Amino acid sequence: MSGIYIHIPFCKQACHYCDFHFSTSMKKKEEMVLAIAKEIQMRKSEFENDPEFSGVETIYFGGGTPSVLSSEEINFLIAAVYNNYSVIENPEITLEANPDDLSSERIIELSKSKINRLSIGIQSFFEDDLQMMNRAHNSAEAKKCLEETTKYFGNISLDLIYGVPGMSNEKWKQNIETALSFGIPHISSYALTVEPKTALNKLIQTGKIAAPKDEVAQEHFAILVEKLEGHDFIHYELSNFGKENYFSKNNSAYWLGKKYMGIGPSAHSYDGISRSWNVSNNSLYIKSIQEDKLPNEIEILSTADRYNEYVMTGLRTIWGVSLDRIKTEFGSEYLDYLSKQVQKFLDDDLVFIENNILKPTPKGKFLTDGIASDLFILN
Template identity: 80%
Template sequence: MSGIYIHIPFCKQACHYCDFHFSTSMKKKDEMVLALAKEIQMRKSEFENDPEFSGVETIYFGGGTPSRLQIADLRLQMDSIYKNYKVAENPEITLEANPDDLSEEYLIALSEIGINRLSIGIQSFFEDDLQMMNRAHNSAEAKKCLELATQYFDNISLDLIYGIPAMSNEKWKQNIETALSFGIPHISSYALTVEPKTALNKLIQTGKIVKPKDEVAQEHFEILVEILEANEFIHYELSNFGESTYFSKNNSAYWLGKKYIGIGPSAHSYNGSSRSWNVSNNSVYLKSIHENKLPSEVEILSKTDRYNEYIMTGLRTMWGISLYKIELEFGKEYLNYLEQHLQKFIDNGLVSIENHILKTTKKGKFLTDGIASDLFYLNI
């Protein structure tokens, strides 16, 4: 499977917790739209020269806020992809969107240009939470957009954030139940994380917002798992839950180590042996594309890099980590290292091995990222 990710670096306003690359100014929007389409064309040889390439199977508009673009802007990107790449039949084409952008007219137009999956940034259905996070939409808009979106789209995911200061367990349950009441088949949910250079971090340091507590986040996570599994959602990745036929193909490909091209400022790409990333600066990106240069840096991944990435991504998924694959692709040394460092987690009931597949247990699930980092191969 191969995919194309397109980073749209514009937002209406800055959410307090966000550290992604974006601009709240739309002055360079038209220039950026043209540059994105041009980069798509400039990079077509990356898939053309890949003997394993059989067609683009996923197209993902992320950001930023892709729904800030007009339909003509999105259509231009789609046209550039179809003109320059072989696209598989019935590809998954996802657009990330904010509730305040999803008018009925816009939703209909999205479906008409080929978008067939929406990822909607709800985050919470409560007004005080949305204000604390500085979200651009309100609670009424969150509910209204889902009423409309479900009329025109079957494949919808929504985002919810847990571990918010002052959010009680009962309030968190209401958020989940409200999401389920719209018949949404996929939910992505993340703990509120305090990143260093965000407004949230500054608000916490100045005492205006209470720092999120890990124990509260863990309790919310366990509630989330319990409710969604009771509603027949499959917990297929640490932060992702879907009905059986609604897993994100784009994200699953990433976790399973498939190849993808990242278009736009700050976007990352992966070809199996190296990773590259575009500059996180709109002006520099635009200048470079105008000069027919790719504004990217490339890192050739060592065997240890690839092993550590497999540990991190594999442990987060329901498919787990294949010990056979560890030995086959990385060698006995890496397998021995893994087995030696696993024992304490097995003894504590945090991970298990069955049929040579390593997975976290229910007890260890919330601690997945910490466990994975302890299993990384260190060149010491």
């Protein structure tokens, strides 16, 4: 097993674009922490008989906003992992955090814990963007937290959002340059997307905010790639850029198809042949765990499912899609299908094949999800 993902389903307020599972009420926070610790303990047998398991390599606190937990609660959950699983000597332990939670005192506290990587949700350094997104922090807090965290942590990632309505290319460049000025070794950057059940979708439908434009997002993406690669960042996944030795080990494991365990409400797990996910309801999750029941559903993945996932994740990364692996793992008929479907993208210079590895060209990178979907096999 590569890692353990722990979903903390609480946020101070709801960002307008977010459709992840969370609650803005902290009433059940203590119960939730105890339930998560119990699920960690309940599931320890899942990998005890796995011959491939050599220890937990990564622990990742995602959400929601994991930094709403106290340092004591975070340490309690890390201890639960160590008490129930074999953990490698130097695991990557990441905490997603928002700038408004990262006071100087809190940063020092975290630096004394086993947390050795921070993923900070900056999104933008401009006040109007943050207000439009309904972020809980302001621009000054964003910059202040980076000034402080870089004193105590070497392994830091920050998130930026592009394709924001009204964001000029110049403004986007300023966002990137501000991020670079702090010497951060990893940047994750995503296009603003409009999910159906979000406040952003409602604001667009009522004409209060303009809809994001694909052509603007594509321009911003090209600027992002050029700027970061010019500062020695490696574009190792569609939305992720890291300096050498600073790739996210947790996320890289997902993309490389390694096994992982998801703990907490709405969290997903993968064991190589099946995928499971916990109920996306805090009260039902807590009640089920208290009754010693795992509140999850399980789906056995078909060969086509596994092929589709490999094509999707492979095309998004620098590791690409191995045609040899397609033939060995899925069979000649899958390779024949892929070869036929991909030809039009080869002709349009959106993908290329080198050393029997299929990868997107610079022109095709922004379009990889669409290209991958055209290569899928329907069950």
